[in-house]
Amino acid sequence: MKFKIIIIFFLFSISFLSANAQSQQVIDSLSNKIKTANDTTEINLLNEIADLYINNHPDSSLKYVNIALKKAKLINFESGLANTYEILGEYYFYIGAYNLSKDNYNKSLEIYEKYKNENKIAFILIGKAAIHIIQNEYLEAFNLLNKAKKLGNEEMVSQCNYTFAYLYSKIENYEKAMNHILLSLKYYESQKDSFQIAHCNNVIGHIYLNTNKDSLSLILFNNALKIYKNRSQKDYAFVLGNIGIILKKQEKYNEAIDIQLQVVEVLKEQDDFFHLSNTYKNLGEIFEELNKFSEAEHYFNLSKDINIFLNDSNSLALDYYNLGELYKTSNNIDKSLNFFNKSVTISEKFHIATLLKKVYYSLFEIYFQKNNTNTALEYHIKYLRIKDSLFTIEKERTFQNIMIAYETEKKEQQIISLNKENELKQETIAKQKQIKYYLLLFLFFIFIIAIIFLLLFIQKNKMLLKLVQQNKAIIVAEQELGVNIDNKEKFNNYNLDNTKENLAEKLLISMEKQQVFLNKDITLSLLAKKLNTNTSYLSKTINEIFDSNFNNFINDYRIKYACILISNKEYERFTINSISKKSGFNNNTTFIAAFKKNTGVTPSFYIKNLKTKDK
Numbered sequence: 179m180k181f182k183i184i185i186i187f188f189l190f191s192i193s194f195l196s197a198n199a200q201s202q203q204v205i206d207s208l209s210n211k212i213k214t215a216n217d218t219t220e221i222n223l224l225n226e227i228a229d230l231y232i233n234n235h236p237d238s239s240l241k242y243v244n245i246a247l248k249k250a251k252l253i254n255f256e257s258g259l260a261n262t263y264e265i266l267g268e269y270y271f272y273i274g275a276y277n278l279s280k281d282n283y284n285k286s287l288e289i290y291e292k293y294k295n296e297n298k299i300a301f302i303l304i305g306k307a308a309i310h311i312i313q314n315e316y317l318e319a320f321n322l323l324n325k326a327k328k329l330g331n332e333e334m335v336s337q338c339n340y341t342f343a344y345l346y347s348k349i350e351n352y353e354k355a356m357n358h359i360l361l362s363l364k365y366y367e368s369q370k371d372s373f374q375i376a377h378c379n380n381v382i383g384h385i386y387l388n389t390n391k392d393s394l395s396l397i398l399f400n401n402a403l404k405i406y407k408n409r410s411q412k413d414y415a416f417v418l419g420n421i422g423i424i425l426k427k428q429e430k431y432n433e434a435i436d437i438q439l440q441v442v443e444v445l446k447e448q449d450d451f452f453h454l455s456n457t458y459k460n461l462g463e464i465f466e467e468l469n470k471f472s473e474a475e476h477y478f479n480l481s482k483d484i485n486i487f488l489n490d491s492n493s494l495a496l497d498y499y500n501l502g503e504l505y506k507t508s509n510n511i512d513k514s515l516n517f518f519n520k521s522v523t524i525s526e527k528f529h530i531a532t533l534l535k536k537v538y539y540s541l542f543e544i545y546f547q548k549n550n551t552n553t554a555l556e557y558h559i560k561y562l563r564i565k566d567s568l569f570t571i572e573k574e575r576t577f578q579n580i581m582i583a584y585e586t587e588k589k590e591q592q593i594i595s596l597n598k599e600n601e602l603k604q605e606t607i608a609k610q611k612q613i614k615y616y617l618l619l620f621l622f623f624i625f626i627i628a629i630i631f632l633l634l635f636i637q638k639n640k641m642l643l644k645l646v647q648q649n650k651a652i653i654v655a656e657q658e659l660g661v662n663i664d665n666k667e668k669f670n671n672y673n674l675d676n677t678k679e680n681l682a683e684k685l686l687i688s689m690e691k692q693q694v695f696l697n698k699d700i701t702l703s704l705l706a707k708k709l710n711t712n713t714s715y716l717s718k719t720i721n722e723i724f725d726s727n728f729n730n731f732i733n734d735y736r737i738k739y740a741c742i743l744i745s746n747k748e749y750e751r752f753t754i755n756s757i758s759k760k761s762g763f764n765n766n767t768t769f770i771a772a773f774k775k776n777t778g779v780t781p782s783f784y785i786k787n788l789k790t791k792d793k
Contacts, residue, residue: 221246221258228265260289276309300330336365352385376405392424415444455484495524535564682723684709695735696762702728733772736761754781
């Protein structure tokens with residue numbers, strides 16, 4: 179949730195970087211001019227008002243731009259139409275309707291290209307690149323930004339650098355992100371444009387936040403706050419929210435709550451319900467971490483009500499998930515299931531894969547705890563499928579990131595090559611071919627390694643599953659015979675004198691009949707005393723006959739007893755800690771180490787795969 183709000187502000191700044199806060203007096207003045215304007219001038223004035231409203235009052239912006247669109251179509255005023263489609267593209271971007279935003283940007287772009295208006299073409303390309311970044315289509319965004327950089331003036335180049343900073347932040351190349359935002363900052367400092375300097379400071383603050391440099395991030399955010407305070411209440415609120423996120427990370431919850439409540443008041447004044455909903459989610463998460471159920475429930479419900487009003491399906495699905503998790507924590511299972519099912523309905527309809535993964539797993543946990551194994555299994559299968567699909571998407575993104583890095587290198591090489599003499603051209607081409615060859619070779623090498631690791635993982639998993647089943651078979655056999663098969667064979671095969679034979683037999687009886695190993699405080703001396711012998715002779719007998727030391731000998735019986743408990747339905751809801759204590763261990767660490775040594779797998783793997791096999 180925190181990162182989502184950072185992204186929203188970041189992209190908001192990118193798309194509307196050239197739109198400064200304007201006073202109502204300016205809008206009123208333009209409205210008065212409309213009364214005496216001719217057709218084309220009226221359309222330009224309507225578009226100008228719509229552009230001024232788009233930051234703080236998007237609904238008013240839509241009203242004016244729709245009037246301009248009708249009038250421009252009526253008289254076929256192409257310049258006005260291009261500007262109208264451009265503003266509509268910005269509006270739909272603002273409300274998150276990215277396909278509609280792209281459609282309108284493309285209509286605007288077609289007209290601007292017809293009249294070869296390069297600055298406007300560059301601006302539209304930057305807007306489209308921002309959408310591609312949101313949709314994780316990084317290579318497309320990269321190509322659009324490079325195209326825009328060649329066409330635009332110095333200001334457009336600065337906006338390209340600003341957007342490049344976001345692109346590289348998304349693929350976690352923060353060094354390149356910082357290089358680009360500093361270029362943008364340098365331009366705006368040369369123009370003495372404090373408002374855009376504040377935007378750049380805010381972006382640098384985000385980069386520091388994402389690289390865990392919270393103290394530096396706070397300095398940059400506070401610098402931005404000073405500029406926004408008297409110029410843009412909405413931007414001021416966004417930065418305050420970011421400071422609240424840092425305070426939450428630092429567990430300064432009361433200060434974080436106070437700041438988020440200030441953000442709420444500003445957003446209410448601006449009628450910005452979309453970001454108000456996100457702020458309520460932030461507050462809900464803070465109170466949830468503080469275990470204040472009623473407050474968390476209150477803010478999650480406020481967010482839910484707003485998103486129902488806005489008909490924002492994605493955000494609403496997240497609200498239902500948050501409420502489901504909240505009620506799950508408070509053991510109100512019926513309410514929890516109700517909200518999880520609502521979240522699933524929306525998430526499946528709109529293919530919200532990352533959220534579906536979380537909800538499916540939560541539903542699996544609930545039904546597993548309710549002993550409804552069939553339903554639990556269904557949701558676990560769904561969880562694994564969605565997890566696999568997300569892994570595939572992530573691999574595709576990784577490939578795109580490699581391609582972006584490659585394309586960046588190629589562009590840089592091309593720029594260098596332009597300054598060289600003709601005799602260097604062939605060398606440059608050869609280098610590019612070599613880069614392609616090594617890139618393909620590298621990708622092939624990575625692919626082969628991935629296949630090898632996958633096969634090794636599958637082989638290892640099969641081996642571990644076989645160990646579980648073999649161990650289970652031994653345990654079942656020993657239960658039926660009432661003896662430790664391995665120790666009995668060692669006893670029978672060893673040539674014993676009467677004294678050792680008697681002691682070994684007594685030792686086996688104390689283990690298998692009397693189960694002295696369940697005594698957490700059992701020691702070599704205590705056992706020797708119980709068997710009427712001394713510690714040295716007992717230790718020597720255990721070592722010679724059973725090929726073990728005292729601790730391993732005792733732990734062997736304890737682990738087999740633990741395996742019996744795990745297989746028993748009476749104990750299936752016991753935790754690993756409980757099984758450990760019942761088997762005679764004093765702590766979990768010793769139990770887990772002994773379990774893995776004796777069975778070859780961890781207790782959690784044994785439990786999971788034993789039950790899976792049984793089903």
